[in-house]
Amino acid sequence: MSDIHANSVAFVRKTEIPPAPPPYAATGPVKWLRENLFATPANSLLTIAALYVIWLILSGALPWIANGIWTTSSLTECRQALDGVAGACFSVLTERWNQLLFGFQYPSEFYWRPTLALVLLFVAAAPVLFFDLPRKLLVFTAVYPFIAFWLIWGGTILTPILALAGVIAGALVYQRLVTGSFAYGFFGGIIAAFIVWTVGGWIIPAGASDSAMLTAVPSRDLGGFMLNMMLGVTCVTLSVPIGIALALGRQSSMPLIKMICVVFIEFIRGVPLITLLFVASVMLAYFFPPESTLDLFLRVVIMITMFSSAYIAEVIRGGLAALPKGQYEAADSLGLDYPQAMRLIILPQALKISIPGIVNIAVGLFKDTTLVSVIGMFDIVGMIRGPILASTEWNGVYWELLGFASVLFFIVCYGISQYSQWLERRLATDHR
Amino acid sequence: MAEAATQMKVSDEIAITITKMNKWYGSFHVLRDIDLVVNRGERIVICGPSGSGKSTLIRCINALEEHQQGSIEVDGTLLSSDLKNIDKIRSEVGMCFQHFNLFPHLTILENCTLAPIWVRKTPKKEAEETAMHFLEKVKIPDQANKYPGQLSGGQQQRVAIARSLCMRPRIMLFDEPTSALDPEMIKEVLDTMIELAEEGMTMLCVTHEMGFARQVANRVIFMDAGQIVEQNEPEAFFNNPQSPRTQLFLSQILGH
Numbered sequence: 001m002s003d004i005h006a007n008s009v010a011f012v013r014k015t016e017i018p019p020a021p022p023p024y025a026a027t028g029p030v031k032w033l034r035e036n037l038f039a040t041p042a043n044s045l046l047t048i049a050a051l052y053v054i055w056l057i058l059s060g061a062l063p064w065i066a067n068g069i070w071t072t073s074s075l076t077e078c079r080q081a082l083d084g085v086a087g088a089c090f091s092v093l094t095e096r097w098n099q100l101l102f103g104f105q106y107p108s109e110f111y112w113r114p115t116l117a118l119v120l121l122f123v124a125a126a127p128v129l130f131f132d133l134p135r136k137l138l139v140f141t142a143v144y145p146f147i148a149f150w151l152i153w154g155g156t157i158l159t160p161i162l163a164l165a166g167v168i169a170g171a172l173v174y175q176r177l178v179t180g181s182f183a184y185g186f187f188g189g190i191i192a193a194f195i196v197w198t199v200g201g202w203i204i205p206a207g208a209s210d211s212a213m214l215t216a217v218p219s220r221d222l223g224g225f226m227l228n229m230m231l232g233v234t235c236v237t238l239s240v241p242i243g244i245a246l247a248l249g250r251q252s253s254m255p256l257i258k259m260i261c262v263v264f265i266e267f268i269r270g271v272p273l274i275t276l277l278f279v280a281s282v283m284l285a286y287f288f289p290p291e292s293t294l295d296l297f298l299r300v301v302i303m304i305t306m307f308s309s310a311y312i313a314e315v316i317r318g319g320l321a322a323l324p325k326g327q328y329e330a331a332d333s334l335g336l337d338y339p340q341a342m343r344l345i346i347l348p349q350a351l352k353i354s355i356p357g358i359v360n361i362a363v364g365l366f367k368d369t370t371l372v373s374v375i376g377m378f379d380i381v382g383m384i385r386g387p388i389l390a391s392t393e394w395n396g397v398y399w400e401l402l403g404f405a406s407v408l409f410f411i412v413c414y415g416i417s418q419y420s421q422w423l424e425r426r427l428a429t430d431h432r
Numbered sequence: 433m434a435e436a437a438t439q440m441k442v443s444d445e446i447a448i449t450i451t452k453m454n455k456w457y458g459s460f461h462v463l464r465d466i467d468l469v470v471n472r473g474e475r476i477v478i479c480g481p482s483g484s485g486k487s488t489l490i491r492c493i494n495a496l497e498e499h500q501q502g503s504i505e506v507d508g509t510l511l512s513s514d515l516k517n518i519d520k521i522r523s524e525v526g527m528c529f530q531h532f533n534l535f536p537h538l539t540i541l542e543n544c545t546l547a548p549i550w551v552r553k554t555p556k557k558e559a560e561e562t563a564m565h566f567l568e569k570v571k572i573p574d575q576a577n578k579y580p581g582q583l584s585g586g587q588q589q590r591v592a593i594a595r596s597l598c599m600r601p602r603i604m605l606f607d608e609p610t611s612a613l614d615p616e617m618i619k620e621v622l623d624t625m626i627e628l629a630e631e632g633m634t635m636l637c638v639t640h641e642m643g644f645a646r647q648v649a650n651r652v653i654f655m656d657a658g659q660i661v662e663q664n665e666p667e668a669f670f671n672n673p674q675s676p677r678t679q680l681f682l683s684q685i686l687g688h
Contacts, residue, residue: 324531324533326529326531326533327533327535329496329529329533330529330533330534330535331535332494332495332496332522333494333496333522333525333526333527333529333596334522334523334546334547334551334595334596334599335519335520335522335523335524335547335551335599336546336547336550336551337515337519340550340551344546344550345535345546348537349535349536349537352537427537429536429537429579429581
């Protein structure tokens with residue numbers, strides 16, 4: 001072939017070159033080490049320095065954890081048991097386990113109720129999170145909030161049933177009226193729900209909660225990590241739909257709706273959450289008549305939901321803006337009306353783009369629920385800073401308690417993050 | 433080729449009437465005094481330099497763009513700001529875009545069945561049968577369960593045509609359907625459009641494919657600066673253009 005080549009530039013390949021394996025030094029762990037850890041002298045130095053720092057941390061932390069004491073009933077006993085050896089007093093966790101999880105006022109004989117509510121939460125969330133599951137499970141998801149409310153707060157079962165009846169009445173009226181116009185359906189549904197709730201409120205006898213199947217537990221008795229979970233789950237579930245509505249409202253061609261949404265979002269984003277929480281705990285009372293006591297838990301939920309829905313609205317607005325205009329035009333040109341175009345074409349794509357942002361806010365919101373400790377609610381941080389650290393037995397046990405709180409939050413947040421990554425992979429249809 | 437065009441019959445029934453239509457983008461007068469009557473079964477090719485308003489014109493017909501003056505009547509329905517009228521017209525008028533605009537989160541089949549199911553309230557099974565029928569017609573039934581991102585440009589554009597056909601439109605609008613395609617794929621899309629024309633579909637097509645215009649159109653409209661400059665039957669239009677602007681345009685696009 002080469003002599004042909006020497007004579008002319010024309011060239012025709014007659015035989016195929018068979019593929020061959022790469023040379024030994026270019027594969028396997030040796031190659032990986034050389035490329036990633038010891039590529040240059042500076043790189044090698046950094047690797048060694050990093051290894052030294054890792055060793056320093058682990059050599060301090062691992063014995064401290066391994067020497068940990070789990071069975072004493074106060075810090076002094078724990079110190080005696082350790083006898084000068086560096087070690088953790090994990091016994092504060094075992095001794096105050098229930099307080100950390102449920103707060104110090106929730107009746108201990110009813111701990112099974114929030115626990116059951118948590119287990120049912122997974123069942124209720126499953127069909128929403130994993131849409132390959134049968135759609136019929138969503139019925140349980142729909143009634144779960146009322147079951148959970150009844151389990152945690154107890155009292156007469158008529159209250160959650162009435163709340164459910166109001167929601168069903170609202171939904172029925174909405175379905176009936178929405179064919180005329182979305183606004184009729186929306187406001188008609190809300191009015192119907194309020195009528196049912198008000199009328200039902202008169203019907204439920206005053207003392208119904210005293211002789212209830214589940215003893216009533218007031219909101220101020222809720223506490224511990226349970227309170228964080230309740231606030232986190234409630235606020236995230238409420239703020240996603242509200243955020244979507246705000247994002248769509250901000251894009252609306254109706255000036256009034258657009259203005260309301262813009263003002264709401266900009267105002268809420270411009271105010272620190274802690275301010276809103278103080279407003280919830282102190283100020284709101286001034287605005288309501290003295291005899292109406294809106295539950296503190298409810299006030300906090302409203303404030304956190306408003307806060308995070310404003311952020312979620314902005315994230316979703318980003319997703320909406322990222323969609324090519326052609327998608328709106330294609331939906332329009334097929335004759336889909338606005339709600340159909342949004343629900344079937346625009347939102348599925350915009351939300352998919354917004355998943356990382358929404359999850360970011362959900363994780364942040366979940367951790368921000370610890371701020372309620374500042375307004376005198378005994379969530380897990382409130383419990384640690386208040387009743388546990390202030391007690392004579394455990395005064396001064398910071399690392400173990402705050403470390404435990406961090407671990408709990410980390411487990412939940414890491415779970416959310418892993419789920420979101422799975423969801424992104426699952427929804428990827430663009431095959432880039 | 434010319435015989436093929438004459439064989440296709442044009443009825444006397446009127447499909448679209450545009451009278452004294454004007455449109456502005458802000459203060460820019462983009463469409464000026466457009467008068468156009470399209471009969472049922474007519475195949476009209478609209479050409480002209482970029483920015484001449486040809487896309488805007490056909491986008492006004494299904495109200496993707498709003499016009500400010502004059503009237504547009506499609507299939508006897510007057511295009512007004514009433515949303516019910518607009519949705520009715522849009523469901524009767526199919527449209528294909530330059531960039532296909534398939535819905536990337538839905539499969540090919542779902543792309544085709546979505547509008548019939550939600551707008552026409554067709555049962556899912558029936559909608560799927562219709563969709564498969566039209567996918568066979570555009571010769572890609574085997575891709576039905578793939579996503580748009582897995583298809584080539586030409587295939588995507590044919591899916592877009594099938595998606596519009598699933599609504600059983602009486603009029604089809606094409607907005608530069610081959611401009612974003614490789615030369616190899618242009619033919620497969622044009623073949624589909626020719627087939628559609630032969631079945632008597634009323635078509636308005638913005639395109640630079642002059643071969644297609646000669647073969648299929650029974651009227652060619654040349655637009656410049658927001659006005660209809662010249663319209664004629666393809667033979668006369670290409671062989672004997674009257675306006676100097678048309679002559680210049682044709683010499684430039686046919687010259688190379």
